[in-house]
Amino acid sequence: MGSVYGYARVSTRDQNLDRQLDALAEFGVNRDNVFMDKASGKDFARPEYQRLLRALRPEDVVVIKSIDRLGRNYDEILEQWRLLTKERGAAIVVLDMPLLDTRNHRDGLTNVLISDIVLQLLSYVAQMERENIKQRQAEGIAAAQARGVRFGRPKKKRPACYTSTKESYLGGHLTRQEAATRLKVSASTFDRWLKEDATDDGND
Numbered sequence: 001m002g003s004v005y006g007y008a009r010v011s012t013r014d015q016n017l018d019r020q021l022d023a024l025a026e027f028g029v030n031r032d033n034v035f036m037d038k039a040s041g042k043d044f045a046r047p048e049y050q051r052l053l054r055a056l057r058p059e060d061v062v063v064i065k066s067i068d069r070l071g072r073n074y075d076e077i078l079e080q081w082r083l084l085t086k087e088r089g090a091a092i093v094v095l096d097m098p099l100l101d102t103r104n105h106r107d108g109l110t111n112v113l114i115s116d117i118v119l120q121l122l123s124y125v126a127q128m129e130r131e132n133i134k135q136r137q138a139e140g141i142a143a144a145q146a147r148g149v150r151f152g153r154p155k156k157k158r159p160a161c162y163t164s165t166k167e168s169y170l171g172g173h174l175t176r177q178e179a180a181t182r183l184k185v186s187a188s189t190f191d192r193w194l195k196e197d198a199t200d201d202g203n204d
Helices: 018-027 047-055 074-087 102-107 109-146 162-170 176-183 187-203
Strands: 004-010 034-038 061-064 091-094
Touching: 004 018, 004 047, 018 034, 034 047, 074 091, 074 109, 091 102, 162 176, 162 187, 176 187
Parallel strands: 004 034, 004 061, 061 091
Antiparallel strands: none
16 A cells, blocks of 8 residues: 545635544544645645645545545546546545445455445535535525615715715815715715715605
């Protein structure tokens, strides 16, 4: 057997890799041989994963805690699995799913078949869950908007002197920038307020 590498991934910089690192260490992966990405699993254009690919040699082993740490796109997971096992000649061990341990392939074709079936099923489930999360988020946003919930930054409150400043500007006594300065806002915010007022007047 060649070198044993670990791969760990979380989606954002705020998330913690400790659980994955502990599992890899318990398996016996040397910390110096662990590649870690803090990046989305939607594709494989991740710097540490690409470094791992460059380091791999035939007979090496790649250990991951779960299949979704490898990625979340069904087709790309299958493509990378074949790249690692067939083109690079490496073995893969998925700690949360003992059936996904290609070190056992030398025991016969049955293990190859079982591994491929389980991989395809888990990859499909991982992608479906990702799509379901997106759908639930979209449905939640739509429901909230229907209840009148507004998203994004709250609108800047207009100061008490807004009406008098606006009248002075419209009367030609203040320039656009002078009016904005008096209101302590940017000129673009003042323009937006004027536009909103014109729209409201038109709806009366």
